[in-house]
Amino acid sequence: MSPALLQVRELSVIARAGQRDITLVDRLSFDLGQGEILGLVGESGSGKTLACRGLMRLLPSPNLRLEGQAVRLAGNDLLRLDKAGMRRMRGRELGMIFQNPSSHLDPLMRIGAQIAEGIRLHQGASRREARAEAIEVLRQVGIPDPKTRVDSYPHEFSGGMRQRAMIAVALGCNPKVLIADEPTTALDVTVQAQILRLLLELRDRRGLSMILISHDLGVVAQTCDSIAVMYAGRLCEHGAKQALLSQPRHPYSAGLLACHPATRRHAGLMNTIAGQPPLLDALPAGCRFEPRCPQATPDCRAQLPELRVIAPGHRLACHTPLLAGGLS
Amino acid sequence: MTTLLQVNDLHVQFPAPGGGLLNLRPRKVNAVNGASLSLAAGQALGLVGESGCGKSTLARAILQLTPASSGQVLFDGSDMRQGNRLDIERLRRETAMIFQDPYSALNPRQRIGQILAEVLQVQRKVPAAQIPARVAELLGLVGLRAELAERKPGSLSGGQCQRVGIARALAVEPRLIVADECVAALDVSIQGQIINLLLELRQRMGLALLFITHDLGVVRHLCDRVAVMYLGRIVEEGPVAEVFDDPRHPYTAALVQSIADIDPARRLPQHPLAGEPPSPLQPPSGCAFHPRCRHALPECGADIPPSHAEGGRYHACVHPRLPC
Secondary structure (H helix, E strand, O other): OOOOOEEEEEEEEEEEEOOEEEEEEEEEEEEEOOOOEEEEEOOOOOOHHHHHHHHOOOOOOOOEEEEOOEEEEOOEEOOOOOHHHHHHHHHHOEEEEOOOHHHOOOOOOOHHHHHHHHHHHHHOOOHHHHHHHHHHHHHHOOOOOHHHHOOOOHHHOOHHHHHHHHHHHHHOOOOOEEEEEOOOOOOOHHHHHHHHHHHHHHHHHHOOEEEEEEOOHHHHHHHOOEEEEEEOOEEEEEEEHHHHHHOOOOHHHHHHHHHOOOOOOOOOOOOOOOOOOOOOOOOOOOOOOHHHOOOOOHHHHHOOOOOEEEEOOEEEOOOOOOOOOOOO | OOEEEEEEEEEEEEEEOOOOHHHOOOEEEEEEEEEEEEEEOOOEEEEEOOOOOOHHHHHHHHOOOOOOOEEEEEEOOEEOOOOOHHHHHHHHHHEEEEOOOOOOOOOOOOOHHHHHHHHHHHOOOOOHHHHHHHHHHHHHHOOOOHHHHHOOHHHOOHHHHHHHHHHHHHHOOOOEEEEEOOOOOOOHHHHHHHHHHHHHHHHHHOOEEEEEEOOHHHHHHHOOEEEEEEOOEEEEEEEHHHHHHOOOOHHHHHHHHOOOOOOOOOOOOOOOOOOOOOOOOOOOOOOOOHHHOOOOOHHHHOOOOOOEEEOOEEEOOOOOOOOO
16 A cells, blocks of 8 residues: 555544543544545544544634644644644645534535635635636536536535535645545435445545544445544544454444444344443543443453554454454 | 224425515425325334425324324324314323434423423322332333432433433323434434334333334334335335335335445445435425436326335335336
């Protein structure tokens, strides 16, 4: 594989709560290759969104701070850039799309103007060039009749079209990496399939790399090349899609797969993971999954497992991994 | 099996904006447009469809929470739309609803115990002295510790709140529970726990369940039958396994194909169903699905396709069974 386009090393997001610090994302490290789609999965509160906001340096509250070794992209270390430098990276190198397009598009601004704004700012294009480019991007994201729709307002678009428009805004500046945070969660299933298909096409056509954040393993399984599973702020397993889905090694990954409603095709009791994720201000000292883990040993309670490479391209943080031969 | 609920050609209309000055030309939206379904005692029926297709409105009209404009809702043989106050009271005693957002469905200022006791008092289910014991029993039934009766919803997790919502529904000892997207807001590992609880309660108490969802995977686990709704109509209904494995209506086929499966061998559909559900303000002529349908014929745009019944399955399509 070619050298990674984006390298994240030991990225932490820490919240200041009164007198103490709470680590919400704990030393996250991963690589993203050119044209790779990485699926970042985990339950709500596992830190997947915060990690990606962190690497864009867009933390939603002043009580949150970033720590880490490096976030390398296009020869820059994003953690060392000044504000102006970071602003240049956002949009031009890193784009982001969100779950709810309605709340991330300006309702009072025409769709075309929202796309053109970024193009003019980052590429110094003229008004006319930016408009032509906006029409082209709208065409690429599958908006019918883009020459007319470029002058529409967001409320004139349906839910799926708004998501396409937000993708167009992000693509306008030609970023190398697109971070998609639950891009289809608010959409109906048939529209979800359209948007996922569009993301795959954009990867093939533009060589775009993507981080796709989702709570739905089904969505990730259908689109991604590699999968990273997060639990309570930590990465617990990261590997190629095929390997991770067919032979998950972390008991939590295996549990998530087993709980998926589409796993078993017949009626009857569903598999579940007993208990609930721990509260981040009262984390167990050892493995964070230990209280819910069917495989746990006393070691697991005592010592936090570190992420280790167990096979080429496969990393795991577990003291008692499942056998490579399949589910135990 | 006896039929507990029978809905015949139900229509629900809402006034729509755009009636002109002084609303001289009032416009109507047909949220439910001639829906029919039936549910036997103890059976679970999944009602699936995309947002805005009228699933929730249909459920509310069945429970007489939203007035229907025409059609029949037969609960245990008597038509609730023509029913008097006593009929409606009986409906309230024998049905219950579970909602999507477990936090907003519970009063944040009441303790869990009060929330459950209120139902028992209003419906006069048990003598006042026995209420605390019954509350503890209900909490036990949904797998919560009795001490939680002293807590308020804010200090519970989403899954726990949903269990309280289920306990509240069970408090009336219903024969029918209507669950509207009751696991959509929960994480997968918790979602499974709630579905298993519903499965177990169904078996133990012989409850009938109308389960509204957009997640077809969940329906496969929980339901005996499934009804697929598109723009206010039921386009297909039948036993879950048969409908999923051999859908008759092209819309059902597209829905089944769009299920996000975790099988890495199953690829995303190469050509997913195009377009989006039309607005009920301007419904297409004839079959509402025909503008998106790959197999549409000229007659599909002309007439509303009649419903065909065959071996316990229903569909409303003039050229069923074609691959999507």
